[in-house]
Amino acid sequence: MFSNPFTPIFGGKPDVFFGRDKILELFELAMFERGSDERLMFITGTRGFGKTALLEQMSIRAMKKRKVIDLGPDDTVEQFITELCGYDEVVKTVSPQANLNILGVGGGVSGGSISKAKHIGREKLQPLLLDFCSKNKQGLLVTIDEIQKVSLEDVSSICNAFQMASRKGYDIMFAAAGLPYSYDKIVQHTGCSYLRRSVHEEIGLFTWDEASDALNEMFSGIKGLQIDQSYLDEINKFSYGHPYIMQLLGYHLILCINENKPKARHTVSEVELKKAEQNTLLAYQHRALKPLLDEFSGQERKYLMKMSECLDSNRLTATSDIAKALGTTQNKLSKVRETLIAHGIIAAPERGKVMFCVPYLADYVKQEAVNSSVISVARQRGV
Structure with missing residues (x-):
């Protein structure tokens, strides 16, 4: 069994920090x-x-x-x-029979009764x-x-x-x-x-070199585990340099290896890596992409869905194509576009063009659209 240094925790402290x-x-x-x-x-x-x-x-x-x-x-x-x-120093400033006004709420206090006073006001x-x-x-x-x-x-x-x-x-x-x-x-x-x-x-995605250095450092610290450079490159490519995906994929890879009760020395296989990638994508969709989409309005999700459908070979979408697909004008969609940009979900790298900033989101919104369609038909048929 190999110790797992990867800790895919949202909003928490990873066991091993890398980058920045x-x-x-x-x-x-x-x-x-x-x-x-x-x-x-x-x-x-x-x-x-x-x-x-x-x-x-x-x-x-x-x-x-x-x-x-x-x-x-x-x-x-x-x-x-x-x-x-x-709390103790707050108590020292109050005489035993003082009256306090805490954020506009008055009240009498006797000695020994204010050991748990909560605030004394912004002022x-x-x-x-x-x-x-x-x-x-x-x-x-x-x-x-x-x-x-x-x-x-x-x-x-x-x-x-x-x-x-x-x-x-x-x-x-x-x-x-x-x-x-x-x-x-x-x-x-x-x-x-x-x-x-x-x-x-x-802060955003790691560059290829930043992610490569981090991955080499993390995996080289796992005693007895060997991993080919081509597999490290595959992890780098799969993660897009997204810190959370890197932690998540590393975690699931070690998990897959340990499930087979490996010997003290083990070389990562392609089968283990592919299984870890599948598990990572499912976990990432559930833990990250779904909660992310849930924060936005129906109109904003529709914008993302049409944007994903109109992506060109350079992974860019013309804002005019999105408006056309939604049967409206670009001006009427400007507030939706600005909200998504302000939240770091999309960016406008060129005039009249937008791109996704969150890995796998473009494909996920399509998947969500299909699921919504399936649910809609099932409800209509009274399943």
Whole structure:
């Protein structure tokens, strides 16, 4: 049996991280260079491209040198305040018979009864951050994952607090990750002008060489397992350099090998690789493509379906062909097109042309259309 280093987890920390070396090198440098632009980073990418994993790598590397506060998208300011001062320090600021006003809700509190106070309001974030920074000389990194889910009011409060901490000269760093559309939405908001200075890292598919280096590194670390370079090239081709598919295919390949109870030394066969590819595609469709399509409206899914049907030999589709297939005008479809582009699902590489950015999505939307047709007929016949 071979240990499986591949961990295809959506939104989680893989056991082995690969790629994004340039971004991490600049981040490491920024921890020592007070004037570095990378002290303020905004990472965007479509689901499965490794935003959360990259953010976690930054957090891990920074922990050796500074205080790190990792925040999620729910009750973000409340999380931040709790991390900055903790419940005990909040208690110390309140006299035994004080009246509190928590986010507009009044209430009396007696001594010993506020050990679990939840928030003290957004307006207190800035002084709490400044006080924290003044007492912690090693520096601070704050990360926020899935920032597109955080309310603009919370992001604005955090930006204002960071703006003041920066003005005071404190050693602070900030990194956020979100879906492609989140960047413009947030930086254009009046209260979030601080993030307009951030380095915007748009992460996507790995290049052939990046994926090749990662695959060679991963498989060379599996003791006793031999794999031909042509098979590594096949994995690279099959995955399109998509980080999640690479993890998923590697996981299923080791799973297929271990099912046959291999000896201590084993050479990967073509049969094992093909079986792993089939299992990977099914899992990827179920875990990634279906949830992705479910997020979009019926009109947006129809756009993708017609786009897939009109692909030319260069994997491009004319927007005029999509409009014709849908029996409407390009102008009426412009909002649908812009939504799909903003979410990183498609791109417009040429004037009047669009292309898919998510591997296997073009074929999957056709499959979904067939399934919908089958269901429709079955319902009509009363099956």
